[in-house]
Amino acid sequence: MAEIERESMEYDVVIVGAGPAGLSAAIRLKELDPDLSVVVLEKGSEVGAHILSGAVLDPTGLNALFPDWKERGAPVRVEVKEDNFLFLGKRRKLRFPNWLMPPLMSNHGNYIVSMGNVCRWLAEQAEGLGVEIFPGMSCSELVWGEDGRVAGVVAGEFGRQADGTPGPGYEPGMELRGKYVFLAEGVRGSLSKQVIARYGLSEGRDPQKYGIGMKEIWEIDPAKHREGTVTHTMGWPLDGNAGGGSFIYHAENNQIFIGFVVHLNYENPHLYPYMEFQRFKHHPAVAELLKGGKRVAYGARAISEGGYQSIPKAAFPGGVLLGCSAGLVNVPRIKGNHNAMMSGIEAATAAVAAIRAGRQGDTLEDYDTALHSGAIAKDLKRVRNVKPLWSHYGNLMATALGGFDMWMANLTGWNPLGTLHHEKTDAAHTGKAKDHAKIDYPKPDGVLSFDRLTNVAFSFTNHEESQPSHLRLTDPALPIRVNLPEFAEPAQRYCPAGVYEVVEKDGSKQFVVNFQNCVHCKTCDIKDPSQNITWATPQGGDGPNYPNM
Structure with a gap:
């Protein structure tokens, strides 16, 4: 050419x-x-x-x-009034006293915003x-x-x-x-x-580490809205399957920003991050908040989590x-x-x-x-050991050790745990399907929880279909030849937009890439166990059209 x-x-x-x-x-x-x-x-x-x-x-x-x-009129108006840190069981919640949290974790003086x-x-x-x-x-x-x-x-x-x-x-x-x-x-x-x-x-x-963050905006019953309230949770539904947690921020106009983060170093390839988010909304404490409300927007993106060691x-x-x-x-x-x-x-x-x-x-x-x-x-x-601790020891132990390390760093400028390290990429953490149990996820009810394609419509995503796919496979045969038998082809689950499918056609399985659905989170580029997918930019203007995420 x-x-x-x-x-x-x-x-x-x-x-x-x-x-x-x-x-x-x-x-x-x-x-x-x-x-x-x-x-x-x-x-x-x-x-x-x-x-x-x-x-x-x-x-x-x-x-x-x-x-x-402030005088210039920046859209930064909702100052945080209340901080909550919760550990969730399947039906219950335990609140961590704020005084136990290192001062750097306080949101006093911060603002809930649409970035x-x-x-x-x-x-x-x-x-x-x-x-x-x-x-x-x-x-x-x-x-x-x-x-x-x-x-x-x-x-x-x-x-x-x-x-x-x-x-x-x-x-x-x-x-x-x-x-x-x-x-x-x-x-x-x-x-x-x-x-x-x-x-x-x-x-x-160190290798860079990542999470997948999914977010919905809800308009809720004004009687339940507490502008300026910030809540973070950990525990259920992830439990021991993966690290991560949720956020619920009460913004302006009776809206809340509700989101869920799953660390991408999880081992079980059957894990379905999007469905963990949907399941989370059925916890009694969350369901009661959302009851009578409506979802108005959805989106997802990867988050860099490696910290200082990975810069x-x-x-x-x-x-x-x-x-x-x-x-x-x-x-x-x-x-x-x-x-x-x-x-x-x-x-x-x-x-x-x-x-x-x-x-x-x-x-x-x-x-x-x-x-x-x-x-x-x-x-x-001063927070550099939290993510490695999370990766090695899980939620509870990491919370205790990480909290101690952050407290000491906050008080003295010294991290008693030194510098802990990340050993391998998130893709390399993915285990073989035969070594892990399948996870049974409840079907979305269409009221609190939604299927992916319905939710993607609320990201207002659009791609010109005649252009080349911006999701490029180094070896187009590898998903069926390697990823499906060894890892149950996790792209079907780790993508929060339903881009990847394995379908039966003419008596054989085929890997389908619905790039039009892509919300540009780039999880596939990060988590594919064979590192066979490269995310490239599509033509300008394509992708999600978030109104006020």
């Missing part, structure tokens, strides 16, 4: 992803130097369309960016400073400089046919080149994954990794947005200093140093 010719545009900084990290970077760049040319490229149909987070926001990142954010709406507001602030923001512009390729650095990205390619060849309405997209390229794609970003592999950025670090080197020739692309979530706090924003601020500071010094395309070592030694590192170091 002939080489594709593309037009090119030059910027000082090119940012991939209009999440909290990318937008914070763009804003700080223009605050420090209004003359810089900055562009933000967002694959969603609009800013916020692909943003999904709990979310209880620690405002430290927002404070650093805009100390007057999609926060990002829409941040985009308005950025555009007011002169940042160019282009939604619906997927970045499908990296542009490499002759010296081997990342020099830019290809964005806005449309019109490829199902076989990958250009169709009659093909648009090749453009090369957007920058002195520096900031990758703020979120968890397991396709370009970030390439950069990490090419430059060996994870060498000497790769975050600077490379020509660019940096920001936010969840670098894995900056504080796992026990279930918070990463504040660190994402701080990473954008730190990267912008390093880039402006470099450009003022006449540099471009080099490795911003100052950013990587700041990331591993500044406020973000302080936030993550």
